[in-house]
Amino acid sequence: MSKNLVIVESPAKAKTIEGYLGKDFVVKSSYGHIRDLSKGNESVNVEDGFEPNYVVSDDKKQLVKELKQAAKKAEIVWLATDEDREGEAISWHLAETLQLKPEATKRIVFSEITKKAILKAIERPRDVDVNLVNAQQARRILDRLVGFDLSPVLWRKIKPGLSAGRVQSVAVRIIVEREREITLFKPKADFRVVGEFVADKMGVKAPLNKRFGTEEEATAFVNECIGAVHTVDSIETKPTSRKPTAPFTTSTLQQEASRKLGFSVSRTMRVAQSLYESGLITYMRTDSTNLSDDAIEQAKNFITSAFGDHYSNPQQYRGKKAKGAQEAHEAIRPSDLTQNATTGERDQVRLYDLIWKRAISSQMANAKLENTTAVISVSTRPEAFMAKGQVITFDGFLKVYLEGNDDDEDKDKDKDNRLPAMTIGQELPRKTIVATERFSKHAPRFTEASLVKRLEELGIGRPSTYAPTISTVQKRGYVEKGDRDGTPRNFQLITLEKETVSISTETENTGVERSKLFPTDIGIVVNDFLMQHFDQIMDFNFTADVEANST
DNA sequence: CAGTGAGCGAGCTTCCGCTTGACTT
Numbered sequence: 001m002s003k004n005l006v007i008v009e010s011p012a013k014a015k016t017i018e019g020y021l022g023k024d025f026v027v028k029s030s031y032g033h034i035r036d037l038s039k040g041n042e043s044v045n046v047e048d049g050f051e052p053n054y055v056v057s058d059d060k061k062q063l064v065k066e067l068k069q070a071a072k073k074a075e076i077v078w079l080a081t082d083e084d085r086e087g088e089a090i091s092w093h094l095a096e097t098l099q100l101k102p103e104a105t106k107r108i109v110f111s112e113i114t115k116k117a118i119l120k121a122i123e124r125p126r127d128v129d130v131n132l133v134n135a136q137q138a139r140r141i142l143d144r145l146v147g148f149d150l151s152p153v154l155w156r157k158i159k160p161g162l163s164a165g166r167v168q169s170v171a172v173r174i175i176v177e178r179e180r181e182i183t184l185f186k187p188k189a190d191f192r193v194v195g196e197f198v199a200d201k202m203g204v205k206a207p208l209n210k211r212f213g214t215e216e217e218a219t220a221f222v223n224e225c226i227g228a229v230h231t232v233d234s235i236e237t238k239p240t241s242r243k244p245t246a247p248f249t250t251s252t253l254q255q256e257a258s259r260k261l262g263f264s265v266s267r268t269m270r271v272a273q274s275l276y277e278s279g280l281i282t283y284m285r286t287d288s289t290n291l292s293d294d295a296i297e298q299a300k301n302f303i304t305s306a307f308g309d310h311y312s313n314p315q316q317y318r319g320k321k322a323k324g325a326q327e328a329h330e331a332i333r334p335s336d337l338t339q340n341a342t343t344g345e346r347d348q349v350r351l352y353d354l355i356w357k358r359a360i361s362s363q364m365a366n367a368k369l370e371n372t373t374a375v376i377s378v379s380t381r382p383e384a385f386m387a388k389g390q391v392i393t394f395d396g397f398l399k400v401y402l403e404g405n406d407d408d409e410d411k412d413k414d415k416d417n418r419l420p421a422m423t424i425g426q427e428l429p430r431k432t433i434v435a436t437e438r439f440s441k442h443a444p445r446f447t448e449a450s451l452v453k454r455l456e457e458l459g460i461g462r463p464s465t466y467a468p469t470i471s472t473v474q475k476r477g478y479v480e481k482g483d484r485d486g487t488p489r490n491f492q493l494i495t496l497e498k499e500t501v502s503i504s505t506e507t508e509n510t511g512v513e514r515s516k517l518f519p520t521d522i523g524i525v526v527n528d529f530l531m532q533h534f535d536q537i538m539d540f541n542f543t544a545d546v547e548a549n550s551t
Numbered sequence: 552c553a554g555t556g557a558g559c560g561a562g563c564t565t566c567c568g569c570t571t572g573a574c575t576t
């Protein structure tokens with residue numbers, strides 16, 4: 001029989017690690033938590049120091065029995081659950097439930113699944129960290145008390161089957177408040193002027209450096225451009241650069257799969273899970289952007305041989321951690337970075353492609369660009385047109401990957417857009433000057449993925465709960481994902497062409513929404529009720545502090 | 552006399568966070 005039993009949280013991880021450790025080690029999985037608070041009111045004794053009552057859940061009874069037997073046969077049990085608050089608690093629950101002997105029990109941690117990291121962890125065992133376990137218990141107990149005290153109030157006052165909780169109720173609040181903001185929003189119009197000139201036989205479009213608040217001012221400007229001479233006053237070229245983005249965490253993967261592939265957050269997680277179980281990617285529930293040394297080295301070799309030395313820029317992404325991040329795992333990356341594609345189901349192929357590109361590009365050089373601004377004057381007015389061009393002088397990471405953008409107007413930000421040749425003092429023939437009435441836009445409604453982003457910024461929820469939280473608020477009927485057709489809106493166009501000014505009214509479609517989150521009537525009623533009577537629990541900081549203070 | 556409807560009581564719902572399958576649709 002084996003001398004050593006190692007217990008980890010995930011069975012896929014167990015399989016990998018067993019391969020690293022050899023025949024003296026058996027590696028088993030706890031499949032997450034093995035115990036939880038009991039179901040009823042006796043689960044927390046509020047009268048007696050909030051004493052929790054834990055039970056092994058029915059679907060874990062068989063597993064606990066097996067682990068107990070395995071532990072009995074082993075000389076040493078290694079508790080190798082994740083290096084975070086929940087992982088520490090799982091180790092403690094295992095020690096209690098399996099009745100492990102302290103002298104034959106060791107706690108080890110590692111945040112990457114490489115042979116080197118595992119062997120190093122085995123050399124440096126420690127004890128279970130009681131403070132971290134207590135932090136987890138406080139978090140668990142508080143979530144139970146909040147959820148199970150508030151929800152019944154909603155059953156009595158509003159409707160049976162409703163729910164409230166530290167995380168979900170704040171998620172609903174965010175959606176409701178954004179909707180109110182949008183309802184109250186009054187669009188403001190201004191006039192933006194664009195001139196089109198001819199240089200080197202090419203058309204150059206250049207926006208004016210001033211916007212006009214009223215149609216009168218805009219019309220006056222366009223009128224005064226009749227017969228004006230347009231001269232190139234200055235040309236300035238500035239080098240800039242763009243940095244690649246960090247490899248994926250759960251939340252950035254969900255956002256990018258939503259933008260680029262149109263996936264819901266649950267679809268992203270389902271597909272990522274299947275890639276993980278096939279051994280193709282690292283763990284998909286993580287808040288860390290760290291890469292293992294092995295992965296960085298592998299990326300460096302791949303990039304150097306595929307694109308050349310100057311495309312490689314090995315680096316670790318630190319410093320912009322999400323609030324409350326615990327970094328028990330690596331970033332999400334391909335297990336083998338030299339494998340640039342996978343086969344199989346279409347969703348898996350596409351998500352793998354995204355993960356590979358993001359990980360590889362994170363280890364590539366900055367892109368170098370040159371931004372050129374030509375100032376084109378108007379002889380009759382003090383304002384000037386600003387023609388902007390951009391040339392990519394070295395593509396760097398852009399060769400592989402460019403992060404998506406939530407804002408449609410920024411779409412061309414990274415395109416090559418070269419200005420035609422011009423010289424200072426040159427007079428440019430003018431084709432047209434057009435002043436267009438533009439309306440300001442309200443803050444966008446949330447998508448599933450942008451709500452996850454917001455929750456993460458606020459430090460609310462964890463990688464394993466973003467997708468379930470999004471589905472809970474929809475299942476309860478607080479929030480609906482839906483589309484809205486736009487409504488037509490008129491706007492004015494003032495055009496100067498061939499020294500003649502014309503004014504026309506055009507129509508645009510505004511307010512089109514696709515796959516956005518809308519609060520329902522019941523969502524609004526529940527939110528307002530909770531805000532009125534339990535405002536402390538609805539506070540963003542309260543709910544985030546529960547997570548932050550316990551680490 | 553049998554079926555109907557009003558009224559009453561009992562039992563249920565619910566949290567967050569860690570993991571996969573085992574179930575339907």
